[in-house]
Amino acid sequence: MDNHSNPQTPEEERNGAEEQAIARLLRLARPRPAVPAERRERVRSVVHAKWEQSCRWRRRRNVAIWVAGSLAAAAAILVGIGLGLRHGLPHSSGSGPMLANAEIVRGTVHSERLGIIGPGTSIEVGDEFWTSADGRVAIRLEDGTSLRVDTGSRLELVDESVVSLHQGAVYVDSDSTEESNAPVEIRTPLGTVTDIGTQFEVRLKSDSMRLRVREGLVDLKRGARTYRAETGQQLLADSNGEVIAGTMPVHGDAWAWIQEVAPSFELEGRSLQEFLGWVTRETGWRVRFEERSIAAGAPFLILHGSIEGLRPDEAPAAVLPTCGLRHYVENGIITIRHLPGRV
Amino acid sequence: MLAGEELAFDEFFEDYFPRLYRFVLPRLRHDHDLAEDIVQETLCIAVTKMKTYRAEAALFTWLCTICRRQISAYFKKHSREDTFALPEDVPETRASLESLSRILSEEPESQILRDEISRLVQVTLDFLPRWYASALEMKYLKDLPVKEIALRLNLGPKAAESLLTRARQAFREGFTSLTGKDMGFGRSGR
Numbered sequence: 001m002d003n004h005s006n007p008q009t010p011e012e013e014r015n016g017a018e019e020q021a022i023a024r025l026l027r028l029a030r031p032r033p034a035v036p037a038e039r040r041e042r043v044r045s046v047v048h049a050k051w052e053q054s055c056r057w058r059r060r061r062n063v064a065i066w067v068a069g070s071l072a073a074a075a076a077i078l079v080g081i082g083l084g085l086r087h088g089l090p091h092s093s094g095s096g097p098m099l100a101n102a103e104i105v106r107g108t109v110h111s112e113r114l115g116i117i118g119p120g121t122s123i124e125v126g127d128e129f130w131t132s133a134d135g136r137v138a139i140r141l142e143d144g145t146s147l148r149v150d151t152g153s154r155l156e157l158v159d160e161s162v163v164s165l166h167q168g169a170v171y172v173d174s175d176s177t178e179e180s181n182a183p184v185e186i187r188t189p190l191g192t193v194t195d196i197g198t199q200f201e202v203r204l205k206s207d208s209m210r211l212r213v214r215e216g217l218v219d220l221k222r223g224a225r226t227y228r229a230e231t232g233q234q235l236l237a238d239s240n241g242e243v244i245a246g247t248m249p250v251h252g253d254a255w256a257w258i259q260e261v262a263p264s265f266e267l268e269g270r271s272l273q274e275f276l277g278w279v280t281r282e283t284g285w286r287v288r289f290e291e292r293s294i295a296a297g298a299p300f301l302i303l304h305g306s307i308e309g310l311r312p313d314e315a316p317a318a319v320l321p322t323c324g325l326r327h328y329v330e331n332g333i334i335t336i337r338h339l340p341g342r343v
Numbered sequence: 344m345l346a347g348e349e350l351a352f353d354e355f356f357e358d359y360f361p362r363l364y365r366f367v368l369p370r371l372r373h374d375h376d377l378a379e380d381i382v383q384e385t386l387c388i389a390v391t392k393m394k395t396y397r398a399e400a401a402l403f404t405w406l407c408t409i410c411r412r413q414i415s416a417y418f419k420k421h422s423r424e425d426t427f428a429l430p431e432d433v434p435e436t437r438a439s440l441e442s443l444s445r446i447l448s449e450e451p452e453s454q455i456l457r458d459e460i461s462r463l464v465q466v467t468l469d470f471l472p473r474w475y476a477s478a479l480e481m482k483y484l485k486d487l488p489v490k491e492i493a494l495r496l497n498l499g500p501k502a503a504e505s506l507l508t509r510a511r512q513a514f515r516e517g518f519t520s521l522t523g524k525d526m527g528f529g530r531s532g533r
Contacts, residue, residue, distance in 0.1 A: 022511050025518070026483040028457065029464035035364045039375070043383045044356055051390040055347040269415070274408050297520035299404040299470075 100139045100147075100157070104261045107134035107151070128156035131168065138261035146173040148261045150203075169203035171258045201258075208238045214250045214284060251284030251332040259283070259311045272301040272323060275315075276336075282312035285329060290337035294325065344393055352390075359406055360386065362469040366407055369462070370414055381417065385410045403470060467517045475510035482507060 008016065100123040102109070109117040111129035123129070123139065131137060131153045139147040149155055153168020163170075198216025202209065211218065212234040227243050229235050236244045248254055265278045276287050276298065289295040301323055307315045316327050316334065327336045344351040363385060367378045388409050468476040474496060481487045481495065493503035 018515060019511060022479070022514055023483045025460070025464050026479060029461040031480070031484060032361075032365065032465045032468060035361045036375075039364075039379050040360060043360060043379060043386065046383050047356065047386040047390060048352065050387040051344070051352055052347075054391045054393075055345075270411075271408070273404055274411075277408070293516065293520065296516045299401075299407065300520050 100141045102137055103140045103146075103263050104136075104138040106136040106260055108132040109135045109137045109149075123157060125157050128154070130154040136257065136261045138263055140263070146263065147171070148173075148258050150257055165202070165204070167204060169201060171199070171201045173199045201255075208236055211235045211237075212248055212254070214255065249284070249332060255284060259313060262312050264308055265312075265315070267303050267305055267307050267319070270303055271299050272303060273298040275303055275319060276334075279312050279316060279334070283334075285332055285334045288333050288335045290335055294336055294338070344390070355390075356386070358473045359403060362403060363406055363410060365465065365469055367410055367414065377417070381410065381413050384413050388413075401470075401472075463518065463521055467514060467521055470517055471510065471513050474506065475513050478503070478506050478510045479514060 102117050102119060102121040102123060105117060105119050109129055109131050111117050111121075111123075111127055113127055114121055114123075114129070117123075117129055117137065129137075131149055131151055133151055135151055137149050139149070141147065147163070148171040150169040150171070153170065154166040155168075155170065156164040156166070198218065199214035200216065200218060201212045201214070203212075211229060213229045213231055215231050217231075218229050225243075227235055227245065229245065232247055232250050234246050234248050236246065238244075259282055262282045265275065267275065279285065280287055289298075303319060303323070305319075305322070307318060310318060313329075320327050320336065321339065324339050325336055326339050327334050329335075344355055360382065363382050364378060367381050367385075368375070371377045371381065385406060389406055392409075468479065471479075478492060478496065481492045482489075487495075489503050489507070490500055492498075492507070493500045496503060496506070498506065
């Protein structure tokens with residue numbers, strides 16, 4: 001080709017060189033190996049069955065919250081947790097099968113049977129425990145559901161599928177399950193909440209119950225009426241029978257207490273992508289990458305070390321600089337960029 | 344898939360099963376039986392938890408995240424130390440690939456280096472959207488003309504050209520991220 005009669009622009013030259021480079025790389029590589037057909041069929045058969053089962057179960061799921069008539073001063077909120085346990089549970093020294101483990105404990109948490117509860121304590125059917133004015137606890141159920149109990153709360157595991165919350169507040173994160181089994185069920189004298197794959201908080205005050213949905217969808221049924229709350233919405237049910245809907249942010253101070261007892265993230269060997277997924281889940285932030293190269297590299301960048309003791313909203317400041325990155329948070333969005341001088 | 348559409352499941356499985364299998368196999372020292380088990384478990388979890396996928400990362404990245412956890416859980420359960428790290432998993436070893444720029448101008452003499460490059464190219468292709476990887480393979484491995492690629496992908500010729508351009512860009516970004524090195528893409532060759 002006579003380049004003088006048809007000269008290429010610098011961009012065309014660059015594109016041409018890039019294409020040649022990619023062509024060369026691809027030709028150097030062998031074709032991607034195929035998977036043997038018999039393995040493929042075996043896996044497909046099992047996965048397809050699981051998928052069908054999941055679809056059937058999802059169709060049967062019924063989300064309902066109903067609210068009873070009036071609130072008594074000592075009204076109890078029953079938080080029903082549908083454990084849907086697939087395997088038998090080992091019994092321990094208490095009165096019933098083990099249902100949960102205390103993962104994180106802050107301040108003082110008491111139990112009648114167990115005394116002071118610490119990390120790793122097994123909690124069984126029939127156990128009642130309460131958190132002091134400075135106490136919070138994160139509990140992991142057998143099916144992986146995470147419960148976080150705020151200060152000044154009182155809670156009892158009534159049986160395998162019902163938790164009774166006598167006062168205070170509980171936050172439920174059923175998305176933290178590795179596998180979805182049965183739905184999480186919350187029963188209250190003011191209604192029943194059932195959903196899967198949801199983050200929400202139920203808080204009982206002297207004359208009202210407040211439900212806040214961080215992610216997911218719940219229905220509140222009161223008498224003949226049904227009220228729906230979606231992500232970012234809250235419902236306030238008062239003693240006069242009124243239900244007031246409102247909105248609330250899914251990040252910020254309103255959710256700060258749950259970070260105090262957030263289960264820690266094991267950083268070692270995990271990718272930046274996974275780390276950011278945990279941060280955003282716990283903080284409610286959304287991620288924005290200022291450069292595409294950061295987004296492209298996030299799944300491949302493997303982290304080392306530990307963030308033990310750091311809250312989810314504190315962890316990025318410790319982790320990102322080790323990757324040559326920095327961040328800022330504004331209006332619920334964490335923006336990630338390269339450190340100055342780094343590309 | 345969430346709606347129970349069979350075609351959606353078929354597409355999902357055909358797209359992601361082989362890629363996930365190739366992702367897992369080297370991390371399990373090429374134990375095919377174990378790889379089959381891990382991939383099966385991963386996909387079972389994925390189809391059950393699909394509604395929690397929020398598209399913050401590519402779906403394949405999400406699947407690989409689940410996969411890594413299954414691999415770690417396996418090693419932990421069998422009291423085996425998961426020390427087998429691939430070069431792309433450990434930033435420090437990316438330096439060993441710094442001579443890759445030579446590859447674009449000369450034949451690599453070392454079979455080991457050639458094998459490693461081949462593997463990294465395959466990994467990059469597996470991380471691309473399926474149509475990008477297919478388009479690149481059709482163009483540069485099978486030497487198909489753009490018209491033929493367009494027919495096979497059910498696109499018009501211009502759309503196929505555009506797809507190839509995007510595919511090359513995605514490949515460049517992915518390969519550069521994987522190796523930690525700018526390959527010298529875009530510089531004028533000699």
